[in-house]
Amino acid sequence: MGGEDYLQLLKIIPASKSHIIIKDTERCKLCEMRGCLFVCPSAVFSWDEELQKPEVLWRRCLECGACEPACPENVEYGHPRGGFGVAYFL
């Protein structure tokens, strides 16, 4: 199962706006490492080939915060609003 497949096992109440910001999407075009695409345990980040920009599916975020150290230059992670986001039950 990939990160996406595990989503069915989760309870997430997304807030109304994204808590993950990509500071400069132009920079992503030049990125070789593409750390965000690998590190995220729930596949929040993907690359839109057509539009040549990153897509951030923040609603499925597990709030681990790994995206920012994986790309400290361009990713800004902050916790979503209190009461929103993932709620682990086990």
Added chain:
Amino acid sequence: MSYFDAVVVGAGPAGSAAALQMARNGLRVALFERGSYPGSKNMFGGVLYTESTAQIVPEFWNEAPLERIVTRDTLCFLDYDSAVDLGFTGLRFGKAPYNKITAMRPHFDRWLAKKAVEAGAVLQTDTLVRHLLYGKKTMGRGPVCGVILDDGSKVQADLVILAEGVSAFLTKEAGLVKPTPAKQLSLWVREVISLPKEKIEDRFHLENNEGAVLAMLGHPTTQAVGLSGIFTNRESISLLLGMPVDKICQNRLILPDLLTRLKEHPYVRRLISGGKSESYAAHLIPLGGKSAQPKFYADGLMVAGDAAVMISGRRGSDLAMLSGIAAADTAVHARAKQDYSANILKSYEKRLAGSFYMKNIQKATDTVSYYAEKSDADYLINTTVNDLAYEFFRAGMDTDEEKIAKMTGLVLNKQSHAKTLLDFYVGSLNWGVM
């Protein structure tokens, strides 16, 4: 504006322990939790270590929601078609005061926060603390005098204890630590797989409510440094996999895919066969020891738990609680003196320095840099151990001398003797089997 003696940010183990201890001592404490309930945003393997946890709530095993009492501990070197395990069954650990007990954080954290509330702390969930509130000063920032919540409201307090977890936003905002680099953070993913009680007991050789903990290294993370583990719960097992973030990026690995591969490994597959996936979680653990730790205090401010990188080997949640208590005791002292300045709060650092865990953290070898330079160490140890075992147990037609020569050759062909021993030594420290 509401007022409290102390505000605690985060109702995880560190925060609830701090709030509980301060409330016990008559302080008015507000405990803020961004989740809908304590533990809703937390994950560990994992186990509670009874000796340290009992310092917070004596004989907690009589009332806390817990899973299994661990009597079996195993370290397993997994290669793709073999496994070498070193295991111990200690039945003494099956009797009070026990040693380790498996637990689920959404259950345990909720209970610990409830203890803090029973002692008089005020718990407010669904509340993210966005910023620290600073008092006025002629030049620069005054002391911390409260917090600002995500709805913009302010809460005044003489003291703030940050128990906000590994992301440590406010600790960074307060200038106590720099942003953590990827090599100092380990990302862990965990799947909970349900199995009938009898199956768990059969497969892990347990009786009644005994539990087992397995630490695994090697496959499927052999190309990079990583660890995995299994913890038995009453009617499920928790399967975990972790790796430093910089290694994940450098090696272009996707942890949930590795978790799937781990489940397919023959050793693991037999243990979980027929089980049903119940939940999934991901969480960061800070690495790096002493050099990664922040400054622990400032005027009106202290930091405890993962936010203060109170991690030593596999110990983290209990050290979080103990550091929370140390911060709370310092708060009680500060209140008695009516002085919450850094001058008084520095006794928090003294309390920490006298603790077993800080002494361990001080002494710990810098495994982060070791692995940065020698990321092949786990791979070499793992494959060597498995190759040796295959040769050792193979009933062939060699003389004893030929057999020994083959085994020696296996080790020497991969790398020098000295490096093997060094790798093994540092590895054993790093695998955090304690």
